[in-house]
Amino acid sequence: MNEEHKGILLESGTNELEVIVFEVGAGIFGINVMKVREIIQPLDVTIMPHSHPNVEGVIRLRDEIIPVIDLAKAIGFQQSENPGQDKLIVSELNQVKVAFHVHSVSRIHRISWEQIEKPNKLSQGLQDLTIGVIKMDDNMILLLDYEKVVYDIMPEAGISSKKLEGIETKDRSNKKVLIAEDSPILRQLLKNTLNEAGYNQLVFTEDGKEAWEYLKDASKEDVELLITDIEMPLMDGHHLTKRVKEHAELKKLPVIIFSSLISGDLFHKGERVGADAQISKPEVGKLVQKLDMLLQL
Numbered sequence: 001m002n003e004e005h006k007g008i009l010l011e012s013g014t015n016e017l018e019v020i021v022f023e024v025g026a027g028i029f030g031i032n033v034m035k036v037r038e039i040i041q042p043l044d045v046t047i048m049p050h051s052h053p054n055v056e057g058v059i060r061l062r063d064e065i066i067p068v069i070d071l072a073k074a075i076g077f078q079q080s081e082n083p084g085q086d087k088l089i090v091s092e093l094n095q096v097k098v099a100f101h102v103h104s105v106s107r108i109h110r111i112s113w114e115q116i117e118k119p120n121k122l123s124q125g126l127q128d129l130t131i132g133v134i135k136m137d138d139n140m141i142l143l144l145d146y147e148k149v150v151y152d153i154m155p156e157a158g159i160s161s162k163k164l165e166g167i168e169t170k171d172r173s174n175k176k177v178l179i180a181e182d183s184p185i186l187r188q189l190l191k192n193t194l195n196e197a198g199y200n201q202l203v204f205t206e207d208g209k210e211a212w213e214y215l216k217d218a219s220k221e222d223v224e225l226l227i228t229d230i231e232m233p234l235m236d237g238h239h240l241t242k243r244v245k246e247h248a249e250l251k252k253l254p255v256i257i258f259s260s261l262i263s264g265d266l267f268h269k270g271e272r273v274g275a276d277a278q279i280s281k282p283e284v285g286k287l288v289q290k291l292d293m294l295l296q297l
Contacts, residue, residue: 016112017236018034019033031100034261045057072103081103087102096154098150114235131144131182177202179205226241228241
């Protein structure tokens with residue numbers, strides 16, 4: 001994906017995204033354009049000893065060694081019946097580059113986050129890996145929790161207490177923080193690590209709309225800081241931040257965007273909607289340092 005194309009959605013806080021649609025087995029899936037570096041034909045894979053069952057091996061792409069994840073195996077779907085259409089979607093998540101092996105790639109759709117529904121009616125197994133469902137024409141396009149797919153294979157690439165090393169011990173117990181994060185695995189990891197750092201008054205919401213409704217409730221005025229992901233159903237983090245900063249009573253609330261999508265274009269977009277800080281996952285140590293600074297601890 002070239003930078004010119006990625007500039008299409010530079011308007012700030014529009015609550016829109018572009019999704020690349022692809023197929024794995026009989027399923028139709030989508031991935032945010034901003035997570036995709038390029039789409040290529042499959043390359044020769046070098047098999048690595050003792051690798052995870054969902055990893056086919058590694059490829060060399062312009063002097064970078066990138067693991068190839070068999071997405072069909074990772075989500076329990078059938079293998080390709082027509083390997084000639086297979087593609088590799090090279091992505092960057094939480095500062096880790098991976099290539100997802102998929103069975104075909106169709107097109108890009110521009111949609112609103114409001115069109116994405118939560119997967120509460122899916123089977124439990126698929127719900128654990130799905131953050132949203134897009135109903136388009138006669139199809140249901142599933143947005144997978146790609147961070148969880150990678151975390152299951154490479155836990156060291158995720159949020160962990162090891163990344164809190166060197167953080168000064170302080171009394172953080174009296175600070176109430178609201179966190180908007182749609183991924184169940186990341187909500188749990190954030191809870192564990194922030195609790196370990198001493199932040200134990202945490203309120204979690206599953207999307208930006210839920211966080212916005214919580215903030216508008218007059219009884220919740222004791223929230224002292226908002227942490228938000230970018231990618232979320234119903235309302236994304238940029239739109240949530242924009243609403244907070246344009247609200248007469250909430251505009252002074254510090255907002256930290258904590259996302260795997262903190263790149264050049266999206267960093268500037270975060271600035272334009274008024275974010276007080278932007279930190280790339282999984283740097284939870286930097287997140288705690290910024291929390292301390294904004295909360296004047």
